[in-house]
Structure formats: C-alpha cells, structure tokens
Amino acid sequence: MQPFETHELTKNQQRIANYISKNIENVAFLTEKDIADACLVSSASVSRFWEAVGFKNFKSFKRSLREQYLSTPAAKTEKTIHKFGQHPFLPMMEAHIHNLEKTLTRLSETDFRSSSSLLIEADTIHVYGNGAAQFMVDLIAFRLRRFDCNVHTLAPSGHEIFEDLIHIHPFDVIVVFGFMDFSPELQVIFDIAQKRKIPIVLITDRLISPMREKAAAILYSERGENNEFHSLVSTLAIVEALILEVCRGKGASAISKLKELQDLRKQYASKLPKQ
Structure with missing residues (x-):
C-alpha cells in the first residue's frame, strides 16, 4: 500500500510517510509517539500528518488499513461484481x-x-x-x-x-x-x-x-x-x-x-x- 503518493507533503511529512510505508504491517501496534520518535519529529507533526493525507486522525487511518487488509472474500467479490455490472467480460x-x-x-x-x-x-x-x-x-x-x-x-x-x-x-x-x-x-x-x-x-x-x-x-x-x-x-x-x-x-x-x-x-x- 502506498497511500501518500498523490499528496504534496513537507519534508517532515515525507519522512513520516516513508516510515509508515516501510512499516505498514506494524502500524496497528504503534502510537503517534512511536512514529514521532522513529522519524525524529514532534508528536504534533504526526498528529497534523493524518489530515494532510486525507484522514481525520490516526484512528481513522488505522480503520482504513483494517478495511483494506481484512476485507472478506465475500465483500471483495460483491464489490467487484457491483463495479463491473451485469456484463463483466469487457471490464x-x-x-x-x-x-x-x-x-x-x-x-x-x-x-x-x-x-x-x-x-x-x-x-x-x-x-x-x-x-x-x-x-x-x-x-x-x-x-x-x-x-x-x-x-x-x-x-x-x-x-x-x-x-x-x-x-x-x-x-x-x-x-x-x-x-x-x-x-x-x-x-x-x-x-x-x-x-x-x-x-x-x-x-x-x-x-x-x-x-x-x-x-x-x-x-x-x-x-x-x-x-x-x-x-x-x-x-x-x-x-x-x-x-x-x-x-x-x-x-x-x-x-x-x-x-x-x-x-x-x-x-x-x-x-x-x-x-
């Protein structure tokens, strides 16, 4: 997952984005302070980061990750069927x-x-x-x-x-x-x-x-x-x-x-x- 590639970020935000991208599988176990310490930035910078990339806060970012990685096979199939419509061959x-x-x-x-x-x-x-x-x-x-x-x-x-x-x-x-x-x-x-x-x-x-x-x-x-x-x-x-x-x-x-x-x-x- 590369959720930040379409956003314009400051240098500190780029540092945070790079760290999260490289540790995406461990994000669920991290706190904002963990991220701040790892990136050598302030906790306030991490808190502001989420809105810069389109999320309300860290909690909403984690929720988005969970929805993407834990989506059930049934949900994935239903979404794809809905996306392709009644005639799925060409799509x-x-x-x-x-x-x-x-x-x-x-x-x-x-x-x-x-x-x-x-x-x-x-x-x-x-x-x-x-x-x-x-x-x-x-x-x-x-x-x-x-x-x-x-x-x-x-x-x-x-x-x-x-x-x-x-x-x-x-x-x-x-x-x-x-x-x-x-x-x-x-x-x-x-x-x-x-x-x-x-x-x-x-x-x-x-x-x-x-x-x-x-x-x-x-x-x-x-x-x-x-x-x-x-x-x-x-x-x-x-x-x-x-x-x-x-x-x-x-x-x-x-x-x-x-x-x-x-x-x-x-x-x-x-x-x-x-x-």
Whole structure:
C-alpha cells in the first residue's frame, strides 16, 4: 500500500510517510509517539500528518488499513461484481490489461534474469504458496519437471511444512508466492532459508513487506486493489515467462526431455490415448 503518493507533503511529512510505508504491517501496534520518535519529529507533526493525507486522525487511518487488509472474500467479490455490472467480460479484460501494464512498470528485468538463473542452476527447486496461489505452485512444478528440473512443493500450512523443510539443502532455491501478510509459515521459510543461505525468489503484489528485504530476487505481480477480487492473470504471465526462460537456459537437455515425453506418448498411445 502506498497511500501518500498523490499528496504534496513537507519534508517532515515525507519522512513520516516513508516510515509508515516501510512499516505498514506494524502500524496497528504503534502510537503517534512511536512514529514521532522513529522519524525524529514532534508528536504534533504526526498528529497534523493524518489530515494532510486525507484522514481525520490516526484512528481513522488505522480503520482504513483494517478495511483494506481484512476485507472478506465475500465483500471483495460483491464489490467487484457491483463495479463491473451485469456484463463483466469487457471490464474484466480491461482490468487484466491494467494489471499487466502495472506489472510491467514495476517488474525488474534484472530480478527476472536473476530468478531464472537461480532456477536453472538449482539442485532442487522448492515452491511455496497457499490459497489461490496453490494453482501457481502446481503449474510451475508441472512445467519445470518436464525440463528435468527437480521440483518439490511445500505444504501450504501447518506442521506438515516441517516435513518438507528438512529436505532443503545448499544449492537449492525456494520460490515463494507471497500474496498475504508475513504469515507464520512464511516467517519460518524465510528464517530457515536465511540460516542455510538458500536464495528465495519472491513473487508478490506487496510493495512494502519484510519479505522483500529477505528475498534474493523479487518479481512484482499486480493483482488489483486490496479490497477487490484479486486476479492472477499477471502472476500467470510471470510464471509462464519464467518457465520459458528456464527452458531456454537449460537448452538441449530440456528439449531432449520434451522429445522423450513425446516418444513415450507415441509408444503407448494405444494403451493411454490422449484425452
């Protein structure tokens, strides 16, 4: 969330805005004095800041954050349906195009190249995501295994994740779909990766998050407004581009596996016809 980018702010207000943006997930636990001390400004400056950015006070700002981050799936879906009206196809296509364009402006080509290199060189690629992102986990695992990549998917939640994490070793890489707050599962994954010096490729729609500071490469994916139905179209585009780049990087070895797959299909076509 970047709630202050459209406002003209003084230097002290810019300092406050920058601090809040970088600590957005902890704002609920802060007081105005905490913010003032961290920004080296007076408490009065912090109190005046809220009105400068369109809020009555600190309490109303926190309420706005809560509404955006805690909006229920039902509320998000209802709002999106109402927004697109009775004929949603064209508005949704336009929204997808907007998300893709926004992704392009914020996606680092350097990080994309770094991500593909990490995947190409890894002994094992571990992939984590939960909720709707599990679809992306399955897709990237399915595609990369065709190129003879060793891919392991991590349990999406709970204690089962420990069963997977014990198999992470040096020269591996972890791909994380981080579309939520810094959850306990993500905290464990990032902590273990840091201790074992294992790079993480983070695919996220978060512009501000502790995850970004701990990732080796960040692939930004725009999914729409926080309080609306989230789209995975731009995420799919990133994943497919990454898959193709890994195939290109692996060269003849990847293509040979695809040819082997085709030969097997031909050999056993009568027993296992393509559906």
